[in-house]
């Protein structure tokens with residue numbers, strides 16, 4: 001894997017957006033492997049509405065979004081709002097690859113994969129301005145800041161290339177959120193994982209988690225026993241090997 005996006009391929013294009021599309025797609029095609037099974041991925045033919053890349057071994061689809069910026073930031077620009085919402089709601093929604101690069105030297109700063117099942121419609125933010133002459137055609141941004149860190153699988157993080165084992169382990173570790181056994185409680189589990197990540201340490205106890213009671217009550221106003229719900233979700237996270245219990249009321253992130 002290399003950080004450099006540049007290739008003579010782009011000489012045939014005059015438009016900057018086309019150039020960068022060719023360069024980023026070419027880079028992914030050459031360097032990125034499927035985080036689910038480790039095999040190489042292939043590019044769909046142009047203008048396939050499904051996604052940009054696929055893995056012929058495990059059938060996962062990947063859509064690439066890139067951003068000209070030295071920092072990844074909180075949002076990434078996407079296309080039409082309604083199309084994105086439909087996609088997220090459909091059963092065939094793709095996984096995403098996000099890439100940000102420094103345009104001064106065509107160097108990739110971050111490249112990450114996010115599994116499809118972590119996307120919810122509230123992450124798609126309409127942009128206020130429509131396209132000129134098509135005011136009803138609303139574009140959107142994807143709010144990546146609301147994705148838990150455990151669901152952001154970095155191949156390149158701040159220009160550091162990550163190992164294949166680490167990438168595949170991280171992809172696998174969060175995949176329990178796609179199990180039929182957890183689908184009902186996915187919203188709660190995601191919130192609890194985000195609270196654990198806010199603590200920024202590997203070991204914590206129940207009182208640390210109860211600090212989030214008010215915040216969680218706002219997210220889930222229908223629930224009248226937040227503390228019990230926190231304990232129940234921590235048990236699920238233990239069963240799914242996201243955590244382990246060290247002693248009574250103490251937890252360790254694995």
Ligand SMILES: [Zn+2]
Pocket residue numbers: 034035036037038039055056057058059060
């Ligand atoms: Zn695969």
